[in-house]
Amino acid sequence: MKGSKNRLNAKQRMAKRQRKSANERKDNLHKVANEIVKNMVQNHNLAKSINDASWSKLVNSCIYRAIDVGKYIEFVDPNGTGQLCSRCGAVVKKNLSVRIHSCNNCGLEMDRDLNAALNIRGGTYGLCGTL
Ligand SMILES: [Zn+2]
Known part of the structure; x- marks a missing residue:
């Protein structure tokens, strides 16, 4: 029933799962960016992470990470x-x-x-x- 306690709980659980998933993706992007900027490439786990991530977010994370550590990126x-x-x-x-x-x-x-x-x-x- 709309407005019921069960419906509210389900809605809260769904929102929590979505936040957790978004945070996991964000963490994953930062990890991938760190790996790339540190030139720790050439492994299949990294390639999988790149496939799982949004490409533009990954590029942006790499740019920010490179700026943080005083490096540059060539496209x-x-x-x-x-x-x-x-x-x-x-x-x-x-x-x-x-x-x-x-x-x-x-x-x-x-x-x-x-x-x-x-x-x-x-x-x-x-x-x-x-x-
Ligand atoms: Zn040749």
């Missing part, structure tokens, strides 16, 4: 970073299910994410902004 356009060979620059087309970069031009073979990271670190491809 990278990921387009093409996984398709180029980090050793010779050849285009090596592959879909996302292919996890190994294997270049027929120079023979380089490595994890595709590592190859993409090397392209990004090289600074030649796709840098689109710096904070």
Whole structure:
């Protein structure tokens, strides 16, 4: 019944669960931001956390955390970073299910994410902004 004590209790329990869930997501974002800013990446738990989090909130948390510790963040356009060979620059087309970069031009073979990271670190491809 509307306005009954049971209905009020249920409403309060629901609000409490929603607050708890929001706080857990916020805590999780801060944890992920800390991990990224400290360069403690490259593990599957972190990748899962990124998938679970709202991307824009994660980016904002990273920016705030970087400011807190006096670091800067570079934003990278990921387009093409996984398709180029980090050793010779050849285009090596592959879909996302292919996890190994294997270049027929120079023979380089490595994890595709590592190859993409090397392209990004090289600074030649796709840098689109710096904070
Ligand atoms: Zn190559």
